[in-house]
Amino acid sequence: MQQIEDSDKIIMTWVIQRMNIFQMKALNDQEQKELKLLNYYFIMQQLEQKNRDQEDQQRSISIIRTVKKNNFSIQMSQFGDSSGISRSTISPDKKYLATAGGSGECKLWDIETATLKSSLLVHLTK
Incomplete structure (x- = not known):
């Protein structure tokens, strides 16, 4: 059918x-x-x-x-990328979150403060 x-x-x-x-x-x-x-x-x-x-x-x-x-509460709402996150990992000391997304940007976030620490634009190839 x-x-x-x-x-x-x-x-x-x-x-x-x-x-x-x-x-x-x-x-x-x-x-x-x-x-x-x-x-x-x-x-x-x-x-x-x-x-x-x-x-x-x-x-x-x-x-x-x-x-x-x-009694959970939201501590932070989003670690993001303009095109969505495709990869993420937490540092061994559990202090930082690294994300990579469709925009070609890699970001390093401070988990405790939910702030962006560093950003790196990488070249995307197919």
Whole structure:
């Protein structure tokens, strides 16, 4: 079966769910089987998405409970790069964080103060 776009899935689900017995009888056996399989496929995808959403919600709730239980607070919100961080490592003495990102910039951060200590622009090659 070829890949079906989301908008096509919505339309097909709507059509399948609204077909009456008379219309189903007009289809040959193979067409009926394909239509039923397609309907089951859409239903399974919807259920899987619902399960993923519920799992994500449960993980979020678990994290929130852990934060509240342990009285954690946010010390710093971001060590960043304009194009996102692709690599990072912490110094052996646990005082510094080195990051590298898509911008080609390597940065050295002071973990305790969350301040940028040094920055180096490197040449990117493919």
